[in-house]
Amino acid sequence: MSEAETELAAPDAEIFDYPGARDRACPFAPPAGLRALNDTAPVSRGRLWDGSTPWLVTGHAAQRVILSDPRVSSNDKQPGFPYPNRAMAENAPHHPLTIFNADGADHTRIRRMMTAPFTRNRMEKLRPEIQRFTDELIDSMLAGPNPADLNAALSLPLPSLMICALLGVPYEDHEFFQEHASLATRSDKTAEQDRVAMEALGGYLAGLLQKRMEEPSDDVISDFAGRIKAGEVTLPEAVMLCMILLIAGHETSASMITLGTALLLQNPEQLALLRGTDDPKAVANAVEEILRYLTIPALGQRRIAAEDIEIEGVTIKAGEGIVVALPAGNWDPAAFPEPEKFDIAREARHHHAFAWGIHQCLGQQLARIELQVVYGTLYRRVPTLRLAVGFDELRFRRDDALAYGLHELPVAW
Amino acid sequence: MKVVVDEEKCVAAGQCVAAAMDVFDQRDEDGIVVLLTENPPAELADDVRNAAAVCPALAIRIEE
Numbered sequence A: 001m002s003e004a005e006t007e008l009a010a011p012d013a014e015i016f017d018y019p020g021a022r023d024r025a026c027p028f029a030p031p032a033g034l035r036a037l038n039d040t041a042p043v044s045r046g047r048l049w050d051g052s053t054p055w056l057v058t059g060h061a062a063q064r065v066i067l068s069d070p071r072v073s074s075n076d077k078q079p080g081f082p083y084p085n086r087a088m089a090e091n092a093p094h095h096p097l098t099i100f101n102a103d104g105a106d107h108t109r110i111r112r113m114m115t116a117p118f119t120r121n122r123m124e125k126l127r128p129e130i131q132r133f134t135d136e137l138i139d140s141m142l143a144g145p146n147p148a149d150l151n152a153a154l155s156l157p158l159p160s161l162m163i164c165a166l167l168g169v170p171y172e173d174h175e176f177f178q179e180h181a182s183l184a185t186r187s188d189k190t191a192e193q194d195r196v197a198m199e200a201l202g203g204y205l206a207g208l209l210q211k212r213m214e215e216p217s218d219d220v221i222s223d224f225a226g227r228i229k230a231g232e233v234t235l236p237e238a239v240m241l242c243m244i245l246l247i248a249g250h251e252t253s254a255s256m257i258t259l260g261t262a263l264l265l266q267n268p269e270q271l272a273l274l275r276g277t278d279d280p281k282a283v284a285n286a287v288e289e290i291l292r293y294l295t296i297p298a299l300g301q302r303r304i305a306a307e308d309i310e311i312e313g314v315t316i317k318a319g320e321g322i323v324v325a326l327p328a329g330n331w332d333p334a335a336f337p338e339p340e341k342f343d344i345a346r347e348a349r350h351h352h353a354f355a356w357g358i359h360q361c362l363g364q365q366l367a368r369i370e371l372q373v374v375y376g377t378l379y380r381r382v383p384t385l386r387l388a389v390g391f392d393e394l395r396f397r398r399d400d401a402l403a404y405g406l407h408e409l410p411v412a413w
Numbered sequence B: 001m002k003v004v005v006d007e008e009k010c011v012a013a014g015q016c017v018a019a020a021m022d023v024f025d026q027r028d029e030d031g032i033v034v035l036l037t038e039n040p041p042a043e044l045a046d047d048v049r050n051a052a053a054v055c056p057a058l059a060i061r062i063e064e
């Protein structure tokens, strides 16, 4: 393709400022400018916070091609990498190799060390525990003042309890773990609070790993302890693997509970359908549609081309940054007809809320179980649940947060 | 229908099991895909195609 044509494909004046701002009247929908790209170009240029203009992949089909291409790298130490913000750009040189930024064989090695917690047997054992935590948190909310903040009452504590159960943190330590985990994963904390919480958790996990090296039991901490003994990982590495699970699974699933509830309360006929069903398959289907509709990882996947890649009539050159705009792919009419229609019965499982390719969310089956339990329980147990403030008073996070969502959700019943 | 899985490519996302439990399972120790039957019966064909389509690592191949 000639230089002139490439220019035409991405006229400078129309470059979209990613991630963009949402319309306040329609805070569940991706920004209009981003959605418009679905009609014009599935692959175009976007402009980031630092003025750089990496490739912006918005089409659902193009996202699959890019995210499963081995020439597309997650290595965040390469010049040209499209960082989500300044803090990340400044810290990237110091990032250790983790599951997030590793490619190819390195990624496979790390990921396989982390898959044990997520096998089907372990997942199904967790379902009754997640149900119990959910019931207990709802009990405490109902026993407390009305109205309440759903975010504080349910959405934030549940994921930390869930990760406790996943790792095998003893029950008597749940309160300590939960308190520090919520602090460490909150976005409005100070750097000092963050450091203190991280150190407390790291120290605690190191102690527990050492204990399980002596007396193993049937849990994930014991698996990791076994790997330390076998010389596959060091103690600090094992602590980091646990912390990554905690952080990756916390704000994301909390946000899905809070924002998902706000979405359902704004769509009473869909909420009635969900509340009225006994069919676990229908609830599971609703979870997929809510994941699609909200696509909370609004920052998108950040990648860099290791070689030249031809796609949709453009050439992504080696060394150029790529942003895979997940919300746009999930609202692409070619993959989801009438994407603006929130329909819990639609076929939505091919969504990209957990991304796609080798980095597709490791914790997705756990997140699904958690959301199936919460969406299947909360609205049935509290049928009068409603917003305690006007919809226009809700405080939405900006799109440049790690997970899109609400700062709080005041509810009454 | 003949199903082929590539254990090297598999990233243990569990999508295939969710789509077609009678055909796919995951190894207990690391979640890597286990093929329960290479030639699934016709009534499972749609589920198996669905599993191949949702596998994020393109680790499932179907030979019709």
Ligand code: HEM
Residues within 6 Å of the ligand: A099, A100, A101, A111, A163, A244, A245, A246, A248, A249, A250, A252, A253, A256, A296, A297, A301, A302, A353, A354, A355, A358, A359, A360, A361, A362, A363, A364, A366, A367
């Ligand atoms: C609804 C909740 C969740 C959403 C929307 C979500 C979304 C995502 C996305 C989009 C990625 C891809 C990152 C990338 O490609 O760079 C990812 C990766 C990951 N997620 Fe989740 N996640 C959720 C819950 C969880 C939970 C509960 C856990 C663990 C307990 C978890 C652990 C991980 C890990 C370890 C990765 C890295 C996988 C890799 O790079 O190979 N996530 N998640």
Ligand code: HEM
Residues within 6 Å of the ligand: A084, A085, A087, A088, A091, A094, A095, A096, A098, A100, A240, A299, A301, A302, A400, A401, A402
């Ligand atoms: C003082 C140290 C660090 C700071 C200030 C920092 C800052 C950030 C920021 C601002 C983000 C963007 C998400 C957001 O807006 O919340 C981020 C994402 C992330 N950071 Fe760092 N980071 C630091 C160290 C690390 C380390 C040590 C690791 C690895 C163990 C790490 C792994 C990640 C990962 C995996 C993401 C998600 C990337 C994605 O969205 O694909 N960070 N970090």
Ligand code: SF4
Residues within 6 Å of the ligand: B005, B009, B010, B011, B012, B013, B014, B015, B016, B017, B024, B026, B031, B032, B033, B054, B055, B056, B057, B058, B059, B060
């Ligand atoms: S869906 Fe694909 S990657 Fe996931 S477990 Fe099955 S074969 Fe492996």
